[in-house]
Amino acid sequence: MRTSTVSMSIAISFLAASILSAPVWPVREMAPLHGEPPETAQAEAGSRGVPSTAVEAALDELRRRFPNQIVIGFEELFDPRPESEPYIDLGPADTTLAAAIERVRRVAPRYRVDLLEQRLVHVYPAQGTADPLHLLDIRLKEFDMPQDCCLCSAIANIDQPFVNYAPELAKLLVDRRAAWDRAHGRVVRGYAGDILGYCYRDYAPGPAYFGITVREALNRMALRSLQVCRGEVEPNSPIYGKFAPLSWKFRFRRERDADTGLGGVPLFQTF
Secondary structure (H helix, E strand, O other): OHHHHHHHHHHHHHHHHHHHHHHOOOOOOOOOOOOHHHHHHHEEEEEEEOOOOOOHHHHHHHHHHHOOOOOEEEEEEOOOOOOOOOOOOOOOOOOOOHHHHHHHHHOOEEEEEEHHHHHHHEEEOOOOOOOOOOOHOEEEEEEOOOHHHHHHHHOOOOOOOOOOOHHHHHHHHHHHHHHHHHHHHOOOOOOOOOOOOOOOHHHHOOOEEEEEEEHHHHHHHHHHHHHOOOOOOOOOOOOOOOOOOEEEEEEEEEEEOOOOOOEEEEEEEEO
């Protein structure tokens, strides 16, 4: 009995040492299940003392004015933050959506602001690009619409391999990171992460879309969230809390030595 106890103690010690010495991969913070209104996230950003850029503030005001009429797809230049929150005036309370969008254009002349399908406001640089690697243009063989309660997670983590809504995008990012690891004599890292509930592609109820780009997939998810919020479609999953329309944002932070192997870090977010 004593021999067994000693052997077990040695095994436990060896296991503990292995765990402590194993490499630790960064775990990406998961987006919450959809249901939290955008105003909450905006208030949290303000409480952290991070001022909005003029275009961000203008788009937030546009959504506040027309909360159930539009969603936004925003390809944002990685500009420095101002020292204080900008003041944005989109006109009097009875300003129309078209007039408000025209004011956004004046606030943010570096961007094109297009209204698509009368529902989605596409905002992107007037010159140059916010997507130098054309990640948003990657074409997906098949995209399956997620459950409604998973739209937030699916948008914010569309580039993650374990979510798998955009496998062509995820494969490119995995391959680039692995190549960077090998070029720098490092062990090729894996991906770790989990999301709440059944928010994987395997559980997506559809419909399926074939041959669309990553940008189009993000737009379709945002528009789906608007349809659910407006009661135009029957929810395809339980809805937790207040369901608010989702807008998406993409940015690319340039870093020459980034371990992504991309020369920077792509960021997908909801707002």
